[in-house]
Amino acid sequence: MPQAFQARKFFIPKTDPKQEVYKPVPYYFGTLSTQDAADQIAEESSLTKGDVLNVLDRYQRYVIKNLQKGYKVELLGFGTVYNRFVTEKGVATAPEVKATHIRTIVPGFSPSYTILNGARRYSLLGEKTSLLKVTILGTPVEAKVTKRSRLTLTGYFETYARCRIPTRFAQTGMLRALAAVSSLDARPLRPSKGKPSFPLISAGIPNS
Template sequence: MPLIYKPYQATLANKEGQKLYYPRLVKFGKMVNTQKMAELIAEKASLTAGDVHNVIRNLMSVMREQLLNSRTVRLEGLGTFTMIAKANGKGVELENKVSSSQITSLRYQFTPEYTRAANGSATRALTTGVEFVHIKDVAGSFVADDAIDKDPDDDNKPGGGSGEAPDPAA
């Protein structure tokens, strides 16, 4: 299945005063949660959905444990996870004055795995062979035509979606 995009207009103008249009990816259906991922993986493996769900939960637990032990975690074919500490402007002038009290937040950094071709270009594993389709070319398959221009995700919040899409197999 291709990635579906639609045009959106930038809220800020460029140097010439124009508000340009850009492609924005559209999400359809519900977010896929851990249980659904387990069911989908189980269809491709000789395990039950419960077994896969248990492995995913244990993976998250072990990853957290390793990251909190100052380790980097690499999942081949997916990417690398690293813990990052932020000090957010709480710098000090002398090296010997650096302390953990300067750390204001922790976050995980994910770097997708990639392969480098002979010509020097890099390809990320999760985006190899991706195709793009304009929403108007598939609108009848997913949403009513009057819903194409209405996007509840235009508030720029991460995640979300536009509700459940009809099952194309039905």
């Protein structure tokens, strides 16, 4: 299933008159709950929904308890959660540092990644991330061809043309499915004139 995106208007700061540009931003079809996760895991395993909910509940307690003890907790395939401090202004010497200088404690998260040829590959994104442009209502933009982009080992984008785009999906609290699509190799893109490089995307994806 591709990552959907839509066009959003942004204003360039410190311009008179104000100049506007459009950029791609993620589009979300909804938020999946713990109940949704339990339903899907139960369908794909021998566990019941109740079993899954019990495990998830115990795991949540495990994470909270160990964060309170001063540990970082690694979530397999996701990353590491930890506590971080929001503090006041620093003081001149180490002996002056006190607990009262900590304004609040907030949870932090560092996603898991590996380095491949100098680029980060985030575990949460999988090996391939395809893209699909949608309208503000989440319906695919009508076009003869849409594109799937990936970051190659050289740092350039290669574009793969799609013969068709998904046009049917159902949503009852969660996205059920998008129609399957096929891809054909297309000519690699190169940075346009005046733009020496493409912006870095969140995951480096190797050649298939």
